[in-house]
Every structure is written in C-alpha cells, then in structure tokens.
Amino acid sequence: MLKITVDATPISPKPSGVGLYVANLIHSLNSLQTQENFQLGITYQPGLKNWLRRSLEFPNSLTPYSHRYLLPFPVRITNFLLDNFPKLFPLYLEHYLDNPDIIHGTNYTVYPYQNSRKVLTIYDLTFIKYPNYIDSVVKTYSHRIKKCLQWTDLILTISESSKRDIIEYLNIDPNRIHVTPLASRYHPDIRVIPPTNSINYNFSQPYILFVSTIEPRKNITTLISAFNYLKQTHKIDHQLILIGQKGWHYQPIFTAIENSPYKHHIHHLDYLSDEVVALFYAKADVFVYPSHYEGFGLPVLEAMTLGAPVITSNTSSLPEVTGDAALLINPDDQMHLAEAILKVISDSQLRQQLIEKGKERAKLFSWERTAKETIKAYKSLLT
Structure with missing residues (x-):
C-alpha cells in the first residue's frame, strides 16, 4: 500500500492561512485512505519553546490520526541543518518516518530524504514579488525554497495564478506543478447560529x-x-x-x-x-x-x-x-x-x-476536492 506522510507542523491552536489548509487537507485525506488505497502518516516538529522544555507531545488536534511521526527537533534547528549540512540531514532524520513512499512538505520546506519522493507546497510568491510586505522570517523562504527545489519531485500550489508566478519567477517546468484549489472552512449548507456567549458588537448597526x-x-x-x-x-x-x-x-x-x-x-x-x-x-x-x-x-x-x-x-x-x-x-x-x-x-x-x-x-470548492486533487498529484509521481 502507498505510504504518504504529510508535514502537520503548521497546525496551531488558532490556525489561519497555511494552518487551516494543512488541518483541512489532513482531515480530508484521512477519510479517503480506504477509497484511494493509501496509508496516511503525519509528521510533526515541536516549537522551539516546547523543545527547550522537552515537551515533545503532539497537539491534541493530531491525536486522532493513527500513524504519527515526531521529528524531535524544532524547525529552527532542522533549517540550520538544511542550510549548512544538507547531505547529513537524511542520516539523522529519515529513520523517524518509517520510510514513506511520498513525503509532503507543507511548511515552505521539504527535507532531502533519500528514500521518498518529495512534494512541496508553494502557496504564493509574496517573498519574491513583494519583499516590502514581509518580515525577516519570510525573507528566508526564497533561499530555502530554491534550495529545496533541487530535490523536490513535484510542486503543489493553490491557484493557477500562483502556478504562473512559480513558472515565471522560479523557472519551473509547468509539468512539475499541480494546482489544488482550497476550500472554505464553512460548509455551503451551514446554518449560522449565534453563539451562546456574548459578542462585543451590536448587530443592529450595519x-x-x-x-x-x-x-x-x-x-x-x-x-x-x-x-x-x-x-x-x-x-x-x-x-x-x-x-x-x-x-x-x-x-x-x-x-x-x-x-x-x-x-x-x-x-x-x-x-x-x-x-x-x-x-x-x-x-x-x-x-x-x-x-x-x-x-x-x-x-x-x-x-x-x-x-x-x-x-x-x-x-x-x-x-x-x-x-x-x-x-x-x-x-x-x-x-x-x-x-x-x-x-x-x-x-x-x-x-x-x-x-x-x-x-x-x-459550491465548486470543497476540501474533498482539494484532497482528491492532491492524491492525484501524489500518484502522478508513481506512473
């Protein structure tokens, strides 16, 4: 059976943006395992503060998943290894993941594992097109993504617009890029009910x-x-x-x-x-x-x-x-x-x-559609 491991590190207690994408993607992939004949694994890295406290537990939101793999180093340390010792990297970390067929980097990085096909999600190119809009952390993405592209087998992105930017600014073959549109965190048939706790706004004001x-x-x-x-x-x-x-x-x-x-x-x-x-x-x-x-x-x-x-x-x-x-x-x-x-x-x-x-x-967008497009992209690596 095909073994796919997705990086869940961006998931946080108050997710937005990338965190919402990763949380919903993993949830939807999980429900498709039997139908699509694959095994889903989750990899996670602790935050620096938790690591310093030796608190290496998975977040509560990830406990329902069966195949969880902890990389016992925070992102700052693995990024340091990636920048300075990329050839040594797989020797230290690959054995933590139980040899997946495909590893999917969702956090602007995919590590150079030797025995897995490597997928990288690039959400947009703000850090290249609009450097005046970003902070010092995001400014490092350009260097890191360009390094990771040396060993990345497939790129996922979230719109045709981002795909065009990746082709133009990173000089990537279009055949290496697969678009997987996102979806709302709300279902189209949702009934919006006011929460029981008070809200600090008077809704009689437009x-x-x-x-x-x-x-x-x-x-x-x-x-x-x-x-x-x-x-x-x-x-x-x-x-x-x-x-x-x-x-x-x-x-x-x-x-x-x-x-x-x-x-x-x-x-x-x-x-x-x-x-x-x-x-x-x-x-x-x-x-x-x-x-x-x-x-x-x-x-x-x-x-x-x-x-x-x-x-x-x-x-x-x-x-x-x-x-x-x-x-x-x-x-x-x-x-x-x-x-x-x-x-x-x-x-x-x-x-x-x-x-x-x-x-x-x-109604044209759903997380099931996102997950199915993602699985289709994964399987294209094996044909």
Whole structure:
C-alpha cells in the first residue's frame, strides 16, 4: 500500500492561512485512505519553546490520526541543518518516518530524504514579488525554497495564478506543478447560529466587513480611506469591522484608524472562533477584500459561502476564485473601491444578485476536492 506522510507542523491552536489548509487537507485525506488505497502518516516538529522544555507531545488536534511521526527537533534547528549540512540531514532524520513512499512538505520546506519522493507546497510568491510586505522570517523562504527545489519531485500550489508566478519567477517546468484549489472552512449548507456567549458588537448597526491578518499586503489603509470618504461625503450609517490577528508591519494600519475622524466607527476584533466569524460574515452588508496579492484568498470564498456580497481586487488569484460572483476593483484606486462599496450597500437588488452568485460559486470548492486533487498529484509521481 502507498505510504504518504504529510508535514502537520503548521497546525496551531488558532490556525489561519497555511494552518487551516494543512488541518483541512489532513482531515480530508484521512477519510479517503480506504477509497484511494493509501496509508496516511503525519509528521510533526515541536516549537522551539516546547523543545527547550522537552515537551515533545503532539497537539491534541493530531491525536486522532493513527500513524504519527515526531521529528524531535524544532524547525529552527532542522533549517540550520538544511542550510549548512544538507547531505547529513537524511542520516539523522529519515529513520523517524518509517520510510514513506511520498513525503509532503507543507511548511515552505521539504527535507532531502533519500528514500521518498518529495512534494512541496508553494502557496504564493509574496517573498519574491513583494519583499516590502514581509518580515525577516519570510525573507528566508526564497533561499530555502530554491534550495529545496533541487530535490523536490513535484510542486503543489493553490491557484493557477500562483502556478504562473512559480513558472515565471522560479523557472519551473509547468509539468512539475499541480494546482489544488482550497476550500472554505464553512460548509455551503451551514446554518449560522449565534453563539451562546456574548459578542462585543451590536448587530443592529450595519457594517462593512474585512477578515484576514492585519498586515500591509491586505491593503487595509486604502479600505479605511474609502470608508472615511463614504462617511464624510455620503453619510453612510455603516461601521467598519476588521477581524484578524496582527501580522507584521501592522502599525501604519492602526495609525490610520487612530487618525480617522470616524475612528469610533472602526472596530478591530482580534482572533475569534469560527462560529463568531461565521456570524459576522452572514450579517455583513458587504465583505471587502482589497488585497494587493494572494495565493488564493480564502476569506473571499468564506464570505461567498456564508452569503456576504463580495468586493475584492482584480489582481492575482482573486478573480479566479470569485468568477463573476463579486465586484472586482483596482486595489490602488481608493475612489474605485469607495464607489463599489456605495453601489453594493445602496442597491438591494445588486446585493441579492451577488449573494446568490457567491453561494453558487462557493459550491465548486470543497476540501474533498482539494484532497482528491492532491492524491492525484501524489500518484502522478508513481506512473
């Protein structure tokens, strides 16, 4: 039987982005093992703090899986080995994994194991295309990924847009790249029920919603400027809700909020439970995502799934995700964004059209589809 081991290290108690992808991929792969005739293994590396404390347990979310393999070193140490002693690396770590046929690196790295075929997920190329949007950790990805590509057998990515970038910027043969689109963490038929615990927002106030990490690439300052304009010029009743953890270089975004004459109408809510985020999506008058660059754009798909009309950028992967189910704007044009928001919140017929189109579009994406495309990619290595 084919043995496939996936790196689960990005999974955290409060997953977002890569962590959500890995958690959902593993869950869906696990349910397909019998149908697709393979054995799923999970590999995991402890965080540096846990390692220093000699706390080497798997996270609770990974305990249901049968075949778990712990690499007893944190990522910082294995990256040091990778950068300085790549030929010694397999001798130290390969025996921990019980010789899988395929090892899938999901954390911007796949190690040079000698006896396994190696798959690497590259989500996007922000670290090459937009180095001004990243921190010192992400800046190391370019060097590491280029090193790993020397022994990688197959690349997975999450959109045709990212595939084009990988071909162009990393000079990769298109036949080595397989696209596995993502899916929403919410099922299209979900019933959104308000949580029993209190929520720090009065839902009788209409609002414009943004959900994602608070960082420059998401272009939140332009959204704040558009909001200020709509408040001043059109006297809109809406609040602006920003939901997400602080990423890197977030200070200018909070400065923009503080300097807004309407700062009391702008609310930043940090990491919230899936149930609470779902409620905010479902009750939003409009979901706005003016990001400069995305590998996929999961919040847009989540908004469509839960019935929020969507405005998003006409760049990178976002038109690929939305199809004709959203209004697309130039993220560099504040007035274009403001006009689109005004159009959606003022025209109930347009809102309803976008809601209906978004829900239909969202049905095209599922984690089962992601997992099946991933298995198809794995098996292509063996033909």
